[in-house]
Amino acid sequence: MTAVVLAATIGALFALGTFLLLQRDLIRVVWGLAIISQAANVYLLAMGGIAPAVADSVPILAGHGGGAPQTADPVVQALVLTAIVIGFGMTAFALVLSYRVYEEHGTLDVTELGDRR
Amino acid sequence: MIATPVGTDSQLVIAPMLIVLAAATATLLLGRYPRARAAVSLAGGIAYAAAVAAIDWYIVLAPDAPGIATYQVGGWPAPFGITLVADGLSAFMLTMVAILGVASLVFSTRHLPGGEERSYYFPLFHFLALGVTGAFLTGDLFNLFVWFEVMLMASYVFVAYSGGPEHTRAAFWYVTLNLVGSAVFLLGVGGIYATTGTLNMADLAQRLAEPAAYGLEPAPVVGLFALLLSVFALKAGLVPFQFWIPSAYRAAPPQVTALLAGATKKVGIYAIIRLTFTVFAGAAVGVDLSLPGVTIAGDSPLPFIGAALFIMATASILVGGIGAVGRDSLEGVFAYSSIGQVGFIAMPVAIATTATAPGLRKLAIVAALVYALNHTLAKGLLFLSVGTVRSATGTSRFADLGGLAMRSPPLAISVFVASLALVGIPPLSGFFGKFLVFDAAARARAGPVLVVLLVGSLLTIAYTTRAWNRSFWGAQTDAVETASIDPVQVAVLAVLAATIVAVGVGFEPVYEFAEIAADAAVDTEGYVDAVAPQEASDLIDSSANGGDH
Numbered sequence: 001m002t003a004v005v006l007a008a009t010i011g012a013l014f015a016l017g018t019f020l021l022l023q024r025d026l027i028r029v030v031w032g033l034a035i036i037s038q039a040a041n042v043y044l045l046a047m048g049g050i051a052p053a054v055a056d057s058v059p060i061l062a063g064h065g066g067g068a069p070q071t072a073d074p075v076v077q078a079l080v081l082t083a084i085v086i087g088f089g090m091t092a093f094a095l096v097l098s099y100r101v102y103e104e105h106g107t108l109d110v111t112e113l114g115d116r117r
Numbered sequence: 118m119i120a121t122p123v124g125t126d127s128q129l130v131i132a133p134m135l136i137v138l139a140a141a142t143a144t145l146l147l148g149r150y151p152r153a154r155a156a157v158s159l160a161g162g163i164a165y166a167a168a169v170a171a172i173d174w175y176i177v178l179a180p181d182a183p184g185i186a187t188y189q190v191g192g193w194p195a196p197f198g199i200t201l202v203a204d205g206l207s208a209f210m211l212t213m214v215a216i217l218g219v220a221s222l223v224f225s226t227r228h229l230p231g232g233e234e235r236s237y238y239f240p241l242f243h244f245l246a247l248g249v250t251g252a253f254l255t256g257d258l259f260n261l262f263v264w265f266e267v268m269l270m271a272s273y274v275f276v277a278y279s280g281g282p283e284h285t286r287a288a289f290w291y292v293t294l295n296l297v298g299s300a301v302f303l304l305g306v307g308g309i310y311a312t313t314g315t316l317n318m319a320d321l322a323q324r325l326a327e328p329a330a331y332g333l334e335p336a337p338v339v340g341l342f343a344l345l346l347s348v349f350a351l352k353a354g355l356v357p358f359q360f361w362i363p364s365a366y367r368a369a370p371p372q373v374t375a376l377l378a379g380a381t382k383k384v385g386i387y388a389i390i391r392l393t394f395t396v397f398a399g400a401a402v403g404v405d406l407s408l409p410g411v412t413i414a415g416d417s418p419l420p421f422i423g424a425a426l427f428i429m430a431t432a433s434i435l436v437g438g439i440g441a442v443g444r445d446s447l448e449g450v451f452a453y454s455s456i457g458q459v460g461f462i463a464m465p466v467a468i469a470t471t472a473t474a475p476g477l478r479k480l481a482i483v484a485a486l487v488y489a490l491n492h493t494l495a496k497g498l499l500f501l502s503v504g505t506v507r508s509a510t511g512t513s514r515f516a517d518l519g520g521l522a523m524r525s526p527p528l529a530i531s532v533f534v535a536s537l538a539l540v541g542i543p544p545l546s547g548f549f550g551k552f553l554v555f556d557a558a559a560r561a562r563a564g565p566v567l568v569v570l571l572v573g574s575l576l577t578i579a580y581t582t583r584a585w586n587r588s589f590w591g592a593q594t595d596a597v598e599t600a601s602i603d604p605v606q607v608a609v610l611a612v613l614a615a616t617i618v619a620v621g622v623g624f625e626p627v628y629e630f631a632e633i634a635a636d637a638a639v640d641t642e643g644y645v646d647a648v649a650p651q652e653a654s655d656l657i658d659s660s661a662n663g664g665d666h
Contacts, residue, residue, distance in 0.1 A: 037303075039300070049311075079310075082263060083262075086263070094292050097277060097289050100277070
C-alpha cells in the first residue's frame with residue numbers, strides 16, 4: 001500500500017513539475033525545476049526500501065535499550081541529504097537568474113525574450 | 118614531495134583535487150589584490166599540471182608503475198567510502214585538461230572581461246577545474262553526480278558572467294536544462310542502487326558480472342543506464358541534447374569556453390567510456406529489444422548502448438557540420454563545430470561497443486581518445502583565439518572582421534594550424550585522430566559510418582575555410598586596423614599550436630599513452646582488483662556504516 005502511494009506521489013510530482021517547466025512564465029519554470037528535483041529526492045528515498053508496517057519495525061515498540069530494528073537504508077538518506085543541499089543551491093541560483101532576466105528584459109514571459117540567435 | 122615508488126594505494130591520487138581546491142580558496146581570499154590573485158592562480162595551475170604529470174609518470178607511465186592507484190577517502194574501505202581511482206584513462210583525460218587549463222590561465226592573466234565580477238573569475242575557474250578533476254578521478258557513481266554539480270555550478274556562473282540580456286537568457290536556458298539533467302541523473306543513480314545495492318563502480322562491475330551470485334535481478338540496469346547515458350550526452354553536447362551549446366558558448370568568456378569545450382565536454386565522453394566499458398561491459402544482462410527493422414538481442418547491454426550512440430554520433434556530425442557552415446561569427450562557427458567534433462569522438466566509442474574482437478574495441482577507444490585530445494588542443498586554441506580577436510578588435514562577427522592575417526601573422530599561423538588540425542591534415546595531431554577513427558570504422562566494416570564520417574570531414578573543411586576567409590583574409594577592416602593584439606596571448610596560442618604540431622610529429626608516445634588508457638578502460642578486472650570492494654560481512658561492525666557521502 002505504502003509503495004503504491006509513494007509511486008503515485010512521485011509520478012504526480014514529476015507530472016506537475018514537467019507541466020510547470022513548460023509554462024511561459026519564468027517563475028513557474030523555476031517552480032517546475034524545484035518540484036522535479038524534489039520528486040527525484042522522494043524517489044531516491046523510496047529506493048531505500050520500505051519496512052513492513054508491523055509493530056516490530058517501529059524502534060520504540062520493538063524494544064527498549066536493545067538493538068533497534070533497521071527501518072530504512074541509511075545510505076539513500078545520506079544521498080538525499082546531499083541532493084537536497086545541491087538542489088537548494090541550484091534553485092536559489094535559478095531564482096536570482098530569473099530576477100536578472102526580469103531586470104534586463106522587463107518581462108518574465110519566455111516568448112517575449114527575443115529570438116535565441 | 119612525492120615518495121617513490123608509488124603503491125596501488127597512493128595519496129598522489131587526491132593531490133590535483135587538493136591543489137585546485139586550495140587555489141580556489143586562496144584566490145577567493147585574495148579578492149582585493151588583483152596581482153596577487155593572478156599570481157596565486159597561475160601558481161595553482163602550474164602545481165596542478167605538476168601533480169597531473171606526477172600521476173602520469175608514477176602511476177601510469179613509469180617502467181615500474183602500478184598502472185592504477187586508488188585513494189580511499191577518509192580511510193573507509195570500498196564500497197562503503199568514496200574511492201578515488203587514477204588509472205590510464207583518468208590520467209589521459211587529466212593531462213588534456215592540465216595542458217589546456219594552464220594555457221587558459223596564462224591567457225586570463227592578460228585580459229579579463231568584465232568589471233567588478235573579475236574578482237570571482239579565478240576562484241570560479243579553479244572550482245570548474247575541481248569539478249572536472251573530481252569527475253575524472255572518482256570511482257563512485259553518486260560522487261560522480263556531486264562532481265558534475267560542482268563543475269556545472271561554476272559553469273552556470275561563467276555563462277551568466279558577462280551580464281547583458283543575451284547572456285542571462287543563455288544562462289537561464291543552460292541552468293534549466295542541466296537541472297533537469299541532474300534530476301534524471303539522480304533517478305538513474307537511485308535506481309541502480311536499488312537494483313544492485315551498491316554505488317561503487319568496481320563493486321557494481323563485479324555484481325553485474327555475476328548477478329546470480331549476489332541474488333540480483335539486474336534487468337532494470339539497462340534502462341537506468343540509458344537514463345545516465347542521456348545525461349552524459351547532455352554534458353557532451355551530443356544531438357539531440359546539443360541545443361544549449363551555441364548560446365552558452367557564445368555567452369561565456371572565450372577563455373572559459375575553451376575549457377568548456379575542451380574539458381567539461383570530455384567529462385561527458387569520459388563518463389560514457391568509463392561506465393560503458395569498465396562497468397557495464399562484463400554485465401550479464403540480457404537485452405531483447407525489437408524495433409521495426411532492428412532487433413537487438415544478446416547477453417550484454419553494450420549493443421543497445423552502441424545503437425543509441427551510433428544515432429547520436431551520426432546526428433551530431435551532420436547537425437554540427439551543417440550548422441557551423443552558416444554562422445556569422447567566429448565563436449558561432451566553433452560552437453557548432455564542437456557539436457560535430459564530439460560526434461567524431463562518440464562514433465568510435467559506438468564502434469567499440471559493438472566490436473566483438475578485443476583488438477578492434479581497443480583500437481576504437483584509442484581513436485576516440487586521440488580524437489578527444491586533438492579536439493581539446495585545436496578547439497581550445499580556436500576559442501582562445503576568439504578571445505584574442507575580441508579583446509583586440511572588440512568584435513568577433515565576420516561582418517566586422519577581415520585581413521587579420523596581415524595584422525598579426527603569428528596569430529594567423531596559430532589559428533591556421535588549429536584549423537588544419539580540425540580538418541585532419543598530416544602531420545598534425547588531427548590527422549592521426551581522423552585516421553584512427555576511419556581505420557576503426559573500416560575495420561568494423563561499417564560502410565554507412567564511413568559515409569557519415571566523410572561527409573562530416575567535408576563539412577569541417579567547408580566551415581574552417583569559410584571562417585578563415587572571412588576573418589583572416591581580405592582587406593583589413595577599421596576594427597582590425599586599429600586593433601592592438603596582446604603579445605602574451607598570441608604567445609599562448611603559438612605554444613598550443615606548437616603542441617598540436619609536436620603531438621602529430623612525435624605521435625608514437627602519445628599513441629602509447631592512449632593505448633594504455635584504452636587498456637585501462639576495458640580492464641574491468643584490474644579496476645576491481647585495485648579498488649578491492651569488500652563484503653559487508655568482512656567488516657563486522659553491526660550494520661554497514663552509512664558514513665560516506
